[in-house]
Amino acid sequence: MFKGLVRSYLLATLFLLLVACSPKLNWRTMQSPEQRxxxxxxxxxxxxxRQIPIGDQEFRQTLEAVKIDDDIYSISSIDIPAKQVNTDLVQKITKQLQSNLLDRAKASGGSVISEPAYFQNSQHQRIATTDYYIVFNQTSKAQQVMRVRWITRADDNKNVLLYQVSVLHSNANTSDAKTLLAKEEYANFFNEFYPD
Structure with missing residues (x-):
């Protein structure tokens, strides 16, 4: 009986050690040829x-996202065909995406901090962008914090893809979104995004 108890204890300990050593984040490189x-x-x-209406036109939006505990990592892309592309339209869509988040944060009593940043394209050229660190105040819950960047890329055929790369963290115990979302597990996601 003692041997059986010791064996059960050892198996339970081994199981707990394996579970404790299993990584929460299972990083994997994903290629999205259609969204480039x-x-x-x-x-x-x-x-x-899905198709999203902007003005009197509709555009294809693709969203790839994964939820890990309190975090949602997502990349959204809006495809603007060359025949519909003009500078005003691209700026209008970008402004609409930005105001959806930034205005909601301000309306909740939250805050927005912007900071210069860089991303690399698939040829590893460094290109300037802006990171936004957003705090959404929740009335009955802990705060939500978000890091987001918008990137516009045109291809050889003059089609334009507008990307929104973001991480949303719920149940935040801090209003310092920048410090929290600059940690390695979040920085990897932003640093390893390569549009064509």
Missing amino acids: YTALFPGKPDKLE
Whole structure:
């Protein structure tokens, strides 16, 4: 009986050690040829496509996202065909995406901090962008914090893809979104996004 108890204890201990050593984040490189990017996700993302109306036109939006505990890692892309592309339209869509988040944060009593940043394209050229660190105040819950960047890329055929790369963290115990979302597990996601 003692041997059986010791064996059970050892098996339970071994199981707990294996579970404790298993990584929470299972990083994997995902290629999205249709959306023309390569990204490092902390798990296998789900994919959703839909048509979104902007003005009197509709555009295809693709969202790839994965939820890990309190975090949602996502990349959204809006495909603007060459025949519909003009500078005003691209700026209008970008402004609409930005104001959806930034205005909501301000309306909640939250805050927005912007900071210069860089990303690399698939040829490893460094290109300037801006990171936004957003705090959404929740009335009955802990705060949500978000890091987001918007990137516009045109291909050889003059089609334009507008990307929104973001991480949303719920149940935050801090209003310092920048410090929290600059940690390695979040920085990897932003640093390893390579649009074509």
